[in-house]
Structure formats: structure tokens, C-alpha cells
Amino acid sequence: IFENLLKVKEQLGFQCSHLLSRRDIMDSLENENFELVIIESFDYCPFLITEKLRKPFVSILTTSFAILDFGLPSPLSYVPVYSSLLTDHMDFWGRVRNFVTFFTFSRRQWQVQSMFDNTIKEHFPEGSRPVLSHLLLKAELWFVNSDFAFDFARPLLPNTVYVGGLMAKPTKPVPQDLENFIAKFGDSGFVLVTMGSMVNIDNFKEVLKELNSAFAHLPQGVIWRCKHSHWPKDVNVAPNVKLMEWLPQSDLLAHPRIRLFVTHGGQNSIMEAIQHGVPLVGIPVFGDQSENMVRVEAKKIGVSVELKELKAETLALKMKQIIEDKRYKSAAVAASLIRRSHPQSPAQRLVGWIDHILQTGGAAHLKPRAFQQPWHERHLLDVLGFLLGLTLGTLWLCGKLLGAACR
Structure with missing residues (x-):
């Protein structure tokens, strides 16, 4: 708000x-x-x-x-x-x-x-x-936590550099207890669920009930980051759900048996999903998360469900749709290819550009003249005013001459 x-x-x-x-x-x-x-x-x-x-x-x-x-x-x-x-x-x-x-x-x-x-x-x-x-x-310089695989193409200035994926780390094998849980579901695979750390939706009992009920409809296993202390006493955890206080998100996204990522739509979570080519179902909570999910839907790598409209049946249908329709997985893999195929890593771009401006004494050569222009010059309002005045003056003078000729 x-x-x-x-x-x-x-x-x-x-x-x-x-x-x-x-x-x-x-x-x-x-x-x-x-x-x-x-x-x-x-x-x-x-x-x-x-x-x-x-x-x-x-x-x-x-x-x-x-x-x-x-x-x-x-x-x-x-x-x-x-x-x-x-x-x-x-x-x-x-x-x-x-x-x-x-x-x-x-x-x-x-x-x-x-x-x-x-x-x-x-x-x-x-x-x-x-x-x-x-x-x-x-x-x-402006380093932007985004990537061409995620954001819409738009004009950039030379001092604007994408570093989306900067936080990506080499993946490691998941812990054995998680491997054992994933193995129980065979080729059906598993769904990963994390809803961010900025806002704790675990405090919303009705939301947890709807999520739990939706996950119970899936043939896949569900690994869900959710605090046990916040779990409603009158609700039984679905048999295919494993609750965890903390989980290795990036390592699980890289697992070959992951089928879907259910997320709040935070920028870093989406970038990690794109990195590993995993389709999404987003449940935006606040801030820029709804905007992020607009981009995810536009890229055809996932769908969004409004928190205030969250119902178990609707969410279950959305999840099954993403898992079964291979076009979402294909789009996620295509986005991953765009993300991974840069000639330099995000860290190399960041360090390289900083080194460039330190060697050249600043980035004046990367900034347009518009940054020093008054706003009326930048938007050509002075030129438009001049041309408008010239046109009106010419029409007025022509009118006077025509009147004089008629007289």
C-alpha cells in the first residue's frame, strides 16, 4: 500500500x-x-x-x-x-x-x-x-537486477547494465533426506514451494489451508518452506507434502525431477527459476511481485494467481496445467538459454564496467546530453512553442494581408 x-x-x-x-x-x-x-x-x-x-x-x-x-x-x-x-x-x-x-x-x-x-x-x-x-x-553506472530473458525489451543507455543472476551460485547435490523424499514419487517428480521472506504468509491460516488442500490434489511430492510453529493445529499436512523451516532453493530448482516452482514472484526467485528452466505459478503478495508475474505470463513461463482469490481448486488446476502443458517448460528452457548464453557472467559485467569507469575517470562518455538539459529543452517544448508561434503569426499575417487585399 x-x-x-x-x-x-x-x-x-x-x-x-x-x-x-x-x-x-x-x-x-x-x-x-x-x-x-x-x-x-x-x-x-x-x-x-x-x-x-x-x-x-x-x-x-x-x-x-x-x-x-x-x-x-x-x-x-x-x-x-x-x-x-x-x-x-x-x-x-x-x-x-x-x-x-x-x-x-x-x-x-x-x-x-x-x-x-x-x-x-x-x-x-x-x-x-x-x-x-x-x-x-x-x-x-546503474546495475539492474534483471535480464533480457525476463524483462521486456526497451531502450537502455550505455551506463545501464543488466546483472540479473548475479546471486546465482554453483549448485550442489540436495541433502539425502530430500533425495529420499523425491525418490518416493518416481517419475512424477516434485513441486517446490517458497513464498519469500519479506512477508510471512505463514501467519494467514486460511491461506495455508487452501495451499495445503491444493497440493493434496497433485501426484507429485511437494517440498514447502513453511515454519512448523505456524502450522494450524486443526489442519493435517497433506501426505505428499514435506514442510521445511529452510531449504536449498537453488539446488532444488536444479534437480532433474522438479516439475514446478510455486513462488511469491520475487525478483531473485524468478531469476533462479529462469536460470534452471523451471516453469512457475506465482502468488504475488506485495510490492513489485505482481509486476514481475506480468512479465512471467507474457514470456509464457508461468501463470499468476491473486492471493485474495486463492482457492484450492483453482490453484490445483493451474498447477496441473503448467506441469502437463509442455509449452511452459519449453518456454522456461528457452528463457534459461537466453539467460545463460551471455558472453560474460553478471559478475564479470559488473566488475568489468566498474574497472572501465575507474580507468577512464568516470562515465561522462556513457551519459546522454539530456541529463544536463532543462526539461523543456529535453522534450522540445521550446522548439514546439517557436514553431507554433511562427505558424500562428504567419496565419495572422496572411489574414491581415487577405483582409487588406479584399478592402
């Missing part, structure tokens, strides 16, 4: 003000004499810290593209605005919706950034106070 996000950002702004007032911390950072600072972009405080330190920085965007405007060209005809829940294939009404959503998104961006206004006024002298939207454009 957007109002809750504003409260979180307001608290981050308050904490930022406290941090910037700590001379011991700020002096220690200045004395380190960093060449470059690497920051994460959910909290705007690191942008203000680097501005105080007068140091160049690169930023990592851990969520999807659309959640933050950092200067990328975004044609509204085919680049979905965040929260529009659209794909890049928009009909007329889709483009209308995207256009209108853009203004809501811009207003909300301004509201979020305004939560740091008091911090900026308190710690930066008048006349040299930064504007957060301008600081986003100062990043030498």
Missing part, C-alpha cells in the same frame, strides 16, 4: 538525518578516501551521503526497472509504467491506461522523494541543496 511505503520512506529520511549529523561517522568516511562508492537505491540516503563526500558512485537497482525513474528513455507506447500491470503489447486502451498511469507514477515519485526534504534542508546549505531526482542521474 502506497501510504505504508511513504511511512517507511519517512522513517528512512529521519534515520538519514541522524546519520548525517554524526560527525564521527562522516569524518571516518571522508578519511577513507574512496575512489568509488557502490550504493543500493531503495533508500535515498546513500545518494545524499555520496553527495556529502563528493565521491563518484554506481547504483544497484535490486527490483524491476519501472519502480524508479533514473533517466532511461521510456516511450509510453510500449514501455509499461510501474503499477500499470501492462505488457509491451498494448492495444489502444492499454496505451491510454499507460499514459494516465504515468502521471500517477510521477506524482508518487515526487511524494516519496519529498520524504527526504527536511533532511536535505538540515544538512545542506541553501544555494547548494541537491535534488534527489538529479542525484539519480549522477550515478556513473
Whole structure:
């Protein structure tokens, strides 16, 4: 809920003000004499810290593209605005919706950034106070936790680099107790279920009941990360379900007998599923997860089920559909091929580009002139105004001459 996000950002702004007032911390950072600072972009405080330190920085965007405007060209005809829940294939009404959503998104961006206004006024002298939207454009590089296998194709700037899959680790054999459980279901295989760690849906008894009932309809085994302490006392765990407090997600996704991944739709979980070519059923909970599942459905590697509409029968049908329709598996394998066939790994791209800007003294050569232009120049409003005035002036003059000729 957007109002809750504003409260979180307001608290981050308050904490930022406290941090910037700590001379011991700020002096220690200045004395380190960093060449470059690497920051994460959910909290705007690191942008203000680097501005105080007068140091160049690169930023990592851990969520999807659309959640933050950092200067990328975004044609509204085919680049979905965040929260529009659209794909890049928009009909007329889709483009209308995207256009209108853009203004809501811009207003909300301004509201979020305004939560740091008091911090900026308190710690930066008048006349040299930064504007957060301008600081986003100062990043030498933007590393985005995404990949062509997942996101829609869109214009990128030279200082924007995909590093989706950065967290991927070499897979290991799964523990023997899990192998024994998987073996009981033979060629039917198993389904993996994890619903993220940011929001604990284990606290929602009705959701657990519906999930458990849906899994009971499957011939596959189900390995489910769910705390035993949260399990309802009046509900018997389905006989084909194994509950675990923790599980090796990536290793299980790489297992040859996995048939389906049921997930909340978090970015890293989806990237791991794509890495291993596993189709998905997504149950978005909050944040960018619904947007992520729009992309999963558009790529034909899975389907989404709304949490508020979650019913055991519906979920069971969706899961069976994904498992039995081989087109989903084929699409997931095709996405995995795109993801794996880059000439460099995500880590190599990240390190290589950082090394490049350190050697060349920054990334000015990677940034367009638009970052220094006033907004009216960038959108050619001055040119349009001039041409409109010239046209109207010419029509007025022609009218006067015609009137004079008639007289």
C-alpha cells in the first residue's frame, strides 16, 4: 500500500538525518578516501551521503526497472509504467491506461522523494541543496537486477547494465533426506514451494489451508518452506507434502525431477527459476511481485494467481496445467538459454564496467546530453512553442494581408 511505503520512506529520511549529523561517522568516511562508492537505491540516503563526500558512485537497482525513474528513455507506447500491470503489447486502451498511469507514477515519485526534504534542508546549505531526482542521474553506472530473458525489451543507455543472476551460485547435490523424499514419487517428480521472506504468509491460516488442500490434489511430492510453529493445529499436512523451516532453493530448482516452482514472484526467485528452466505459478503478495508475474505470463513461463482469490481448486488446476502443458517448460528452457548464453557472467559485467569507469575517470562518455538539459529543452517544448508561434503569426499575417487585399 502506497501510504505504508511513504511511512517507511519517512522513517528512512529521519534515520538519514541522524546519520548525517554524526560527525564521527562522516569524518571516518571522508578519511577513507574512496575512489568509488557502490550504493543500493531503495533508500535515498546513500545518494545524499555520496553527495556529502563528493565521491563518484554506481547504483544497484535490486527490483524491476519501472519502480524508479533514473533517466532511461521510456516511450509510453510500449514501455509499461510501474503499477500499470501492462505488457509491451498494448492495444489502444492499454496505451491510454499507460499514459494516465504515468502521471500517477510521477506524482508518487515526487511524494516519496519529498520524504527526504527536511533532511536535505538540515544538512545542506541553501544555494547548494541537491535534488534527489538529479542525484539519480549522477550515478556513473546503474546495475539492474534483471535480464533480457525476463524483462521486456526497451531502450537502455550505455551506463545501464543488466546483472540479473548475479546471486546465482554453483549448485550442489540436495541433502539425502530430500533425495529420499523425491525418490518416493518416481517419475512424477516434485513441486517446490517458497513464498519469500519479506512477508510471512505463514501467519494467514486460511491461506495455508487452501495451499495445503491444493497440493493434496497433485501426484507429485511437494517440498514447502513453511515454519512448523505456524502450522494450524486443526489442519493435517497433506501426505505428499514435506514442510521445511529452510531449504536449498537453488539446488532444488536444479534437480532433474522438479516439475514446478510455486513462488511469491520475487525478483531473485524468478531469476533462479529462469536460470534452471523451471516453469512457475506465482502468488504475488506485495510490492513489485505482481509486476514481475506480468512479465512471467507474457514470456509464457508461468501463470499468476491473486492471493485474495486463492482457492484450492483453482490453484490445483493451474498447477496441473503448467506441469502437463509442455509449452511452459519449453518456454522456461528457452528463457534459461537466453539467460545463460551471455558472453560474460553478471559478475564479470559488473566488475568489468566498474574497472572501465575507474580507468577512464568516470562515465561522462556513457551519459546522454539530456541529463544536463532543462526539461523543456529535453522534450522540445521550446522548439514546439517557436514553431507554433511562427505558424500562428504567419496565419495572422496572411489574414491581415487577405483582409487588406479584399478592402
